[in-house]
Amino acid sequence: xxxxxxxxxxxxxxxxxxxxxxxxxxxxxxxxxxxxxxxxxxxxxxxxxxxxxxxxxxxxxxxxxxxxxxxxxxxxxxxxxxxxxxxxxxxxxxxxxxxxxxxxxxxxxxxxxxxxxxxxxxxxxxxxxxxxxxxxxxxxxxxxxxxxxxxxxxxxxxxxxxxxxxxxxxxxxxxxxxxxxxxxxxxxxxxxxxxxxxxxxxxxxxxxxxxxxxxxxxxxxxxxxxxxxxxxxxxxxxxxxxxxxxxxxxxxxxxxxxxxxxxxxxxxxxxxxxxxxxxxxxxxxxxxxxxxxxxxxxxxxxxxxxxxxxxxxxxxxxxxxxxxxxxxxxxxxxxxxxxxxxxxxxxxxxxxxxxxxxxxxxxxxxx
Amino acid sequence: xxxxxxxxxxxxxxxxxxxxxxxxxxxxxxxxxxxxxxxxxxxxxxxxxxxxxxxxxxxxxxxxxxxxxxxxxxxxxxxxxxxxxxxxxxxxxxxxxxxxxxxxxxxxxxxxxxxxxxxxxxxxxxxxxxxxxxxxxxxxxxxxxxxxxxxxxxxxxxxxxxxxxxxxxxxxxxxxxxxxxxxxxxxxxxxxxxxxxxxxxxxxxxxxxxxxxxxxxxxxxxxxxxxxxxxxxxxxxxxxxxxxxxxxxxxxxxxxxxxxxxxxxxxxxxxxxxxxxxxxxxxxxxxxxxxxxxxxxxxxxxxxxxxxxxxxxxxxxxxxxxxxxxxxxxxxxxxxxxxxxxxxxxxxxxxxxxxxxxxxxxxxxxxxxxxxxxxxxxxxxxxxxxxxxxxxxxxxxxxxxxxxxxxxxxxxxxxxxxxxxxxxxxxxxxxxxxxxxxxxxxxxxxxxxxxxxxxxxxxxxxxxxxxxxxxxxxxxxxxxxxxxxxxxxxxxxxxxxxxxxxxxxxxxxxxxxxxxxxxxxxxxxxxxxxxxxxxxxxxxxxxxxxxxxxxxxxxxxxxxxxxxxxxxxxxxxxxxxxxxxxxxxxxxxxxxxxxxxxxxxxxxxxxxxxxxxxxxxxxxxxxxxxxx
Numbered sequence: 001x002x003x004x005x006x007x008x009x010x011x012x013x014x015x016x017x018x019x020x021x022x023x024x025x026x027x028x029x030x031x032x033x034x035x036x037x038x039x040x041x042x043x044x045x046x047x048x049x050x051x052x053x054x055x056x057x058x059x060x061x062x063x064x065x066x067x068x069x070x071x072x073x074x075x076x077x078x079x080x081x082x083x084x085x086x087x088x089x090x091x092x093x094x095x096x097x098x099x100x101x102x103x104x105x106x107x108x109x110x111x112x113x114x115x116x117x118x119x120x121x122x123x124x125x126x127x128x129x130x131x132x133x134x135x136x137x138x139x140x141x142x143x144x145x146x147x148x149x150x151x152x153x154x155x156x157x158x159x160x161x162x163x164x165x166x167x168x169x170x171x172x173x174x175x176x177x178x179x180x181x182x183x184x185x186x187x188x189x190x191x192x193x194x195x196x197x198x199x200x201x202x203x204x205x206x207x208x209x210x211x212x213x214x215x216x217x218x219x220x221x222x223x224x225x226x227x228x229x230x231x232x233x234x235x236x237x238x239x240x241x242x243x244x245x246x247x248x249x250x251x252x253x254x255x256x257x258x259x260x261x262x263x264x265x266x267x268x269x270x271x272x273x274x275x276x277x278x279x280x281x282x283x284x285x286x287x288x289x290x291x292x293x294x295x296x297x298x299x300x301x302x303x304x305x306x307x308x309x310x311x312x313x314x315x316x317x318x319x320x321x322x323x324x325x326x327x328x329x330x331x332x333x334x335x336x337x338x339x340x341x342x343x344x345x346x347x348x349x350x351x352x353x354x355x356x357x358x359x360x361x362x363x364x365x366x367x
Numbered sequence: 368x369x370x371x372x373x374x375x376x377x378x379x380x381x382x383x384x385x386x387x388x389x390x391x392x393x394x395x396x397x398x399x400x401x402x403x404x405x406x407x408x409x410x411x412x413x414x415x416x417x418x419x420x421x422x423x424x425x426x427x428x429x430x431x432x433x434x435x436x437x438x439x440x441x442x443x444x445x446x447x448x449x450x451x452x453x454x455x456x457x458x459x460x461x462x463x464x465x466x467x468x469x470x471x472x473x474x475x476x477x478x479x480x481x482x483x484x485x486x487x488x489x490x491x492x493x494x495x496x497x498x499x500x501x502x503x504x505x506x507x508x509x510x511x512x513x514x515x516x517x518x519x520x521x522x523x524x525x526x527x528x529x530x531x532x533x534x535x536x537x538x539x540x541x542x543x544x545x546x547x548x549x550x551x552x553x554x555x556x557x558x559x560x561x562x563x564x565x566x567x568x569x570x571x572x573x574x575x576x577x578x579x580x581x582x583x584x585x586x587x588x589x590x591x592x593x594x595x596x597x598x599x600x601x602x603x604x605x606x607x608x609x610x611x612x613x614x615x616x617x618x619x620x621x622x623x624x625x626x627x628x629x630x631x632x633x634x635x636x637x638x639x640x641x642x643x644x645x646x647x648x649x650x651x652x653x654x655x656x657x658x659x660x661x662x663x664x665x666x667x668x669x670x671x672x673x674x675x676x677x678x679x680x681x682x683x684x685x686x687x688x689x690x691x692x693x694x695x696x697x698x699x700x701x702x703x704x705x706x707x708x709x710x711x712x713x714x715x716x717x718x719x720x721x722x723x724x725x726x727x728x729x730x731x732x733x734x735x736x737x738x739x740x741x742x743x744x745x746x747x748x749x750x751x752x753x754x755x756x757x758x759x760x761x762x763x764x765x766x767x768x769x770x771x772x773x774x775x776x777x778x779x780x781x782x783x784x785x786x787x788x789x790x791x792x793x794x795x796x797x798x799x800x801x802x803x804x805x806x807x808x809x810x811x812x813x814x815x816x817x818x819x820x821x822x823x824x825x826x827x828x829x830x831x832x833x834x835x836x837x838x839x840x841x842x843x844x845x846x847x848x849x850x851x852x853x854x855x856x857x858x859x860x861x862x863x864x865x866x867x868x869x870x871x872x873x874x875x876x877x878x879x880x881x882x883x884x885x886x887x888x889x890x891x892x893x894x895x896x897x898x899x900x901x902x903x904x905x906x907x908x909x910x911x912x913x914x915x916x917x918x919x920x921x922x923x924x925x926x927x928x929x930x931x932x933x934x935x936x937x938x939x940x941x942x943x944x945x946x947x948x949x950x951x952x953x954x955x956x957x958x959x960x961x962x963x964x965x966x967x968x969x970x971x972x973x974x975x976x977x978x979x980x981x982x983x984x985x986x987x988x989x990x991x992x993x994x995x
Contacts, residue, residue: 073892082892084887
């Protein structure tokens with residue numbers, strides 16, 4: 001049980017080229033923190049620095065208030081699960097799970113007890129005599145989990161553990177990991193590029209891009225009020241619609257097509273927000289489910305052309321273009337609006353659920 | 368992955384292409400294997416068929432060739448010996464013609480003759496016995512080997528005992544040799560020493576078919592043919608001697624001096640060419656020798672003084688069968704025979720195995736007509752009948768075909784293996800050398816490669832470049848500096864000199880580094896987190912996952928060590944440190960062609976076995992990294 005504190009962490013592989021740029025992060029005891037970001041954003045590097053298998057260029061890492069920055073991985077009392085499982089191919093499942101204990105010179109009786117416990121927890125009891133190549137992907141990852149939990153470390157680190165599994169297995173393993181966390185209540189850091197995984201697993205999500213933390217928040221907050229356009233685009237599938245517009249002195253939004261959109265009197269909050277952006281450019285961010293598409297032009301405000309229809313069964317995605325800006329709208333229900341590609345359609349935007357971003361800094365105005 | 372899809376293979380052009388590829392591969396395979404097969408077949412051959420380039424040696428299939436090879440071995444590759452013994456003129460063993468298969472009665476007669484007549488070892492040479500040979504064609508035949516073993520057993524396999532007992536300095540059993548016997552020669556006497564005594568004891572127990580009975584007829588004919596007077600012209604001979612021979616080989620040596628012109632040759636041959644053991648005084652003429660001795664020594668005590676003997680009177684001195692052996696008696700007997708005044712030509716006659724054979728036949732058939740009708744021949748007297756040596760050899764060969772084939776086939780191999788086991792420590796040196804070469808290669812190379820693969824060493828690139836540089840120099844270039852270095856350290860003639868220079872191998876390190884690099888980094892990291900030591904990571908992860916590549920490294924190290932000749936002989940000039948290869952090259956310089964081939968095959972066996980048993984692992988090591 002431990003909290004993790006990262007202070008001013010910087011990582012350079014080549015001198016003066018910062019991959020991780022001054023990161024400060026605190027993860028509380030027992031928390032399930034998910035680091036999410038596109039590939040190459042430095043999330044794995046960050047995790048590996050916590051694990052100790054990557055050196056820290058600047059800054060300090062504290063686990064349970066102990067500075068572990070210069071400690072070897074084995075002395076940090078952590079365990080890690082890798083994307084490619086990293087099971088020792090020549091050892092059996094039992095040997096794989098017990099390897100870390102053996103290296104720490106635990107007694108044989110204790111080792112056997114712990115291995116038995118871990119195997120039962122992960123339903124590996126029947127597989128203990130097999131070698132990794134005789135296992136399926138899911139089984140391999142369970143063995144890797146077993147190897148991690150058997151040592152009962154302070155912190156679990158997961159480096160994209162589900163990426164090598166097929167979609168169905170991924171969902172199943174996801175819930176198993178979640179269950180595991182609920183049972184063990186150990187601090188976990190989980191790295192993934194998959195925002196669905198991040199949203200479903202984490203109690204705290206850290207969105208990372210280009211070595212910088214964009215937002216640290218709960219899944220719902222992240223979705224509802226992204227800190228900037230990057231988070232908005234990254235979280236949610238499809239991401240948030242971003243529409244650049246000008247604000248005139250009447251707080252009307254003027255789109256590039258020349259169409260105008262004004263707030264109703266109930267939307268005073270938004271008007272207050274936009275006050276200082278009078279005569280300035282802003283970015284309007286709106287989730288696809290708050291964009292509705294209609295055929296009739298009653299009360300609808302924007303006109304665009306339909307480019308693509310994606311019927312997904314329970315919902316349908318409509319890709320349209322307003323000027324040069326692409327807008328996706330999500331309609332629930334199985335019914336597909338019978339519009340041909342290239343037809344003109346009308347949109348209505350639910351501005352109560354919209355976000356507004358600064359045009360230059362891309363930051364959310366409400367935060 | 369196949370080059371063509373199944374559907375494409377039906378296309379005519381593709382078929383032609385595939386056919387061309389398979390033809391090329393087949394031709395390649397044949398050109399690779401054919402020379403090897405020739406070498407393999409050559410390893411079974413002797414002098415006679417060494418230059419027949421066939422994949423299956425002829426004597427495996429053909430009885431006549433087997434017969435010739437048998438004769439070649441029996442007469443120890445000496446055609447003259449064959450010519451005399453068989454009274455037949457052939458230039459080489461290869462052109463000996465196969466005789467007719469004799470009648471059963473003849474075989475029985477010959478066996479009966481050999482069993483019933485106690486023919487002393489002085490009357491035959493030993494066949495299958497290879498005496499001091501010339502350089503470049505040494506072989507070791509059956510009886511040479513047996514005699515060597517006989518002496519070894521006698522000396523409890525201790526060369527020191529041998530040196531003391533026989534007073535002959537030999538280096539090794541392999542060099543235990545005798546001078547060839549020339550029992551027909553006037554000037555030859557069996558030396559009076561212990562080794563010769565042992566040889567005669569050994570010779571007496573040898574089976575009949577290894578005996579080469581001395582044919583006086585053959586020797587006489589050889590003598591006559593060598594005379595300048597006739598110049599090999601039988602008509603001239605007939606003219607001068609008033610005879611009617613069809614060829615020189617029809618001439619026989621009469622038992623006592625014949626009448627007519629030919630008596631001159633008989634006398635000259637017997638007196639000056641023939642060994643004294645075949646000459647006896649006629650019945651009732653024995654006193655002539657006693658007279659000679661009295662004339663020479665006057666008193667018996669004078670003779671006793673000179674001879675160191677204890678005769679009471681001259682009458683006690685009897686001529687025995689031991690005249691072929693070196694003794695005072697035999698020397699005086701030779702002098703006596705040379706002296707015409709004491710020993711007139713008509714007082715002597717000849718005895719030899721031939722005459723024993725003729726006597727035997729005469730006793731059995733009483734009259735020549737009986738014999739002639741029995742065997743369908745037309746001899747005018749028993750004294751014309753030669754010994755059926757050639758036929759009997761043929762019978763022997765046909766009766767023992769398979770055993771002889773096997774003996775001849777393994778003959779060269781036997782010699783190589785015997786040589787290696789008798790000589791020095793070649794075998795154990797090679798085993799020790801190979802073992803440590805493989806062991807050190809498996810320790811040093813992986814350690815170096817591991818360090819290069821796991822740690823980002825400063826100047827790593829330069830280190831790698833250095834390794835590549837070592838691969839660009841052929842080993843010959845570094846031999847002299849290597850030698851000088853090892854000499855200065857004082858490692859010459861030790862295993863260190865052999866093993867240390869080959870411990871690290873640039874190619875091996877490169878190969879291993881590549882393989883270690885290809886192992887997933889996460890394995891090491893997982894081990895780091897599991898608190899595994901560096902050695903543990905090296906041994907249980909890097910090494911245990913690189914078994915195929917390690918097998919390749921081990922094989923390379925083994926091959927290099929095993930086939931190392933130049934370095935081995937330069938760095939370890941002391942015979943005690945010679946490896947098998949050095950011994951084999953040494954052997955090849957003086958042994959026969961077939962033996963050289965056999966030694967090559969023998970030396971190829973270990974690598975071949977290694978390949979057979981390790982081929983799976985090696986293929987995984989060579990093919991897989993490439994496929995990755």
